[in-house]
Amino acid sequence: MKKILTVLMVTIVTITAYAQLTPFELSKDKNYTATYAQVISYYQKLSKQHPQMKLINYGMTDIGKPLTLVILSKDKMFDPALIKKQNKRVLLINNGIHPGEPEGIDASMMLVRDLLTKNQLPNDVVLCFIAVYNIDGCLNRGLSRVSQNGPEAYGFRGNYRNLDLNRDFIKADSRNALAFMKILNTWNPEVFLDNHTSDGADYQYIMTLIETQKDKQNPILADYTSKTLSPELYKRMKQTGYEMIPYVEGGRGGTPDSGIVAYLETPRYATGYTAQHNIISYITETHMLKPFDKRVYGTYNFMQHLISIVQRDHKLIGELKHRADEQVSKQTSFAMNWELDASRYDTITFKGYAALHKPSEVSGMSRLYYDRSKLWTRTIKYYNTYKVTQTVDKPMAYVIPQAWGKIIDLYKLNNVVMHQLAHDTTVGVQMYYIGDFRNGQRPYEGHYLHSGVQLKPTDQKVKFYVGDYVVYTNQPLNRYIVETLEPQGVDSFFAWNFFDSVLGQKEGYSDYVFEDTAAEYLRKNPDVRKKLEEEKAKNPQLAGSGRAQLNWVYNNSPYAEKTYQRYPVGRVTTDIKFDFVR
Template identity: 40%
Template sequence: MTIDLQTPYEQGNKNQSTTWAECIAWYQDLAQRFPRVLGFSVIGMSDAGLPIHAGVVSADGVFDREQIRAAGRPVFFNNNGIHPGEPEGIDACMALVRDFCVDPARLAALGKTVFLFVPLYNVDGSVNRANTSRVNQDGPEQFGFRGNARHLDLNRDFVKCDTLNAQVFNKLFAAWDPDVMVDTHTSNGADYPYTMTLIHTQTDKLGGALGAFLKQTMLPHMFAEMARRGWPTCPYVNPVKDSPEHGIAEFLETARFSTGFAALHHTIGFMPETHMLKPFADRYASMRALVETALDFTVANAGAIMQLRRAARQEARARREWPLHWAMDESRPSSFRFSGYAARYSASELGQYRRLSYDRDAPWERDIAYYDNFVADIVVATPRAYVVPQAWREAVERLLWNGVAMRRIEADEVREVQYYHVTSVASRPDAYEGHMFHDDVQLEKRTAPLLLRAGDWWIDLDQDRARYAIETLEPQGHDSFFRWGFFNSVLEKKEAYSDYVFEDHAVELLREEPALRVKFDAWKAAHPELLASQAAVLDFILANCERYVEPEWRRYPVLSVL
């Protein structure tokens, strides 16, 4: 290999990561030199106005997405630099793509599989370069920043899509429909000997035969192969208490994260997390080994993976019930042979508390509890279809970006539908990634004849993208559009009253509406402390009377056709 084909990482001291400008210029040069191996192009723009690139490697020089999909070829997707302060995947991908170009045997080993990659996803954060934002990390000498130009974390944005990056990613993912995805990261947490840890699509949530294949076949192979390559790997270290010796829990990666988003498309997703306290050269080498291990397994088992994904979509079409929310089953832990360091506790020099540290001179190895079973704790009956009123453009856009099949209703019609009345919402007290996220949502199902307008969107669930539609449109889904606040305006009552006028009228309403009187009496008995508040009393009467009802208040606008 000539010196000019070395990556910036390979040319340096093994503690330097490429800059965004170096990375893109290097790929552009490589694509010009090897036009029958590598296609490289701009796929969109970031919020800061910087181009986002993607590349395609194929053994036969076919890069056209439509041609590749029509041929039914497997697609492996490698995303890098979502957190530019965790850059080893950026540098490892460059070397892997270069080797495809210069090594005919390595390229031929791809067979029909297409290697799709985003070289550096968070381009805004990558140009915000320093060495101060990763307080616990050992190298490299310079790196980018976690937030993008809008100070948002792109690995929380896959459903809400506040950033242009996420909108581009949604469209790219839906268009290419990858079979396996690896999104590269660096961890932050406990200390232990492993350089590589691994988050994967939670297998119970992925579900069915596809989830079983991941758990019983693919993951055991990957852990064994990584050990053979000299990089023993463990599941992502998510301690159930303060240190791993008490057990670790599998990471429930909901759809805001890349692997959870992938699951909405029945894609197997991996989020390798190298350990932040290991040298950058080791993190780079282990990351390359992990990506290659996942890729080689995908190539060898592409037919089985693609068949399982087709079966998962067929199963989704036929499901009578759909799980929306999962919780860890603490009663059924499995075990994992874990290598760790002894946890030590000592008095802090900073405050009046005891602090945790790890003693690297006291290593240990033993079986620890591994909580890797999750059960669906919220399940809903699957409707025949949803109707999304055209007024809610933000939801409609995201459904379309993700390839959900939809049609416009052609003429006004009144139809018996089911809808949710939102009885209560508990939200986070502080903003989370630009939103007041709803942690708890309580609903009441109701049925009524409602007007469907010409131009509203009909979404039949007998389609391949049913899972994305269900888990984003059902309000109690982990990362539903509702939880992210897309429909907040329905939670606000639009009309009010003057208390001195309504006081007398409220007495009349209680006399005229017996059902209201029953509700009011029950409310008084349950909340005697509120009877001293005129606002609380009158608010209850206005909210529960029939005469001044606002039908749209707290009515979730997405309708279910049964």
């Protein structure tokens, strides 16, 4: 009887363990990634068996399904505020932003199960996994990444609106991004990871890594990541058979042997956006041509190591985050744009394949190929220094008219502290007039991005209305505030066309009528006439055009449209005592 019971128990355990295998593990050749339905079903079953696991749905994505967050908490605490009071860290992991790069989806399913069933949950770190971020693309299953080695079928890069969601964080056109913002600003993670697959060159490594670029990251956090966290991740990955290298696209000369360039992830990207919140951030990029199972297990290994180190350093990471928040709240000058400093580089050991050329069987022209039979290891240049090309000094506060509702909504989602005016108020502020700027020839992610923005600051008295918002720049979110509201910023709200309506003139004049009005105005204002003559002497084009001179008078008269090309957000540069709604 005892023997029968033992066999029965072993059988039950075996059946239970088999039932907890993921679709990836159950597939014959480990070249299969779970469908969206399989992912959610798997997590739902697992959560019923383990009280340390909870599923919470956030928002609604563009495909009409909520964003599912998988939370693991060893002491079964799922209240973010209480977790912070317990001085625990939060690690947020994002999967499937590009569903054709699904390693993180399958690796996270295995990792969540193993942490639970092997009693390996960290004591001082709460783990949050976004099961599938781009649900829309995950449902659109096919073979769109033709240059990738498996899995046998996978999702599509774009979402239901054909947006690349890893270009959508700062502009938040998708409802997916709004749900992500809700998750991020509810759980307030200290560390963030986004799992991807690479494009580009061929080389020997399975795993490459993007970390928040050190010259763009908060210096308090950059010191820790560059000296402690990142080197430890590289060391541990090598020890477990998944040696890493910084992310490789092509190289300075097209191939890695010519040197590689550190990726600059601006706020349109996940880690650029999280960096504005002073969050330590990483992107894994497994190599697209390596077998899918190795890519999945490489991602699994990386997440294991990251969790282990965050647990080890949880107190220090918490202290550094607090110090970074304090520093940013007092920071006065902010970078708006960066460019690579090609005069400076580090050297790293790189393991590659010979990059050769041969005639193309398609065109007959010379084509690049990598010969995997010819391995090489050599020292190459790693360009990892970016210099700031533009800075701005923050004002004491910004005044945002309530008419710009999307900005107000995004600020609320991001927990920016705002105050509403209790009365109509006319105050002296600094306003920008938009001068020259450049646009792309074609839309990029649904927008004609502005760049190279020229500004003319002007001190004016401007009337703001009851309910308009004042945002003081004494907050830990100062980077997010300043980088979005200063028009010259690389991913500012102006750059993403939030304010394009101010670029259109609404009023004007009839030449033959205004001729007489302009003449009368110049007679009564000789100082303006004198200024016009001075401008004509300096500008032959103005001197030779009657229409241009008439337009000059209009623009320098009280009849000019003061809001034309005037950026509507006011910069408060003096200590104004506002009366706020209480």
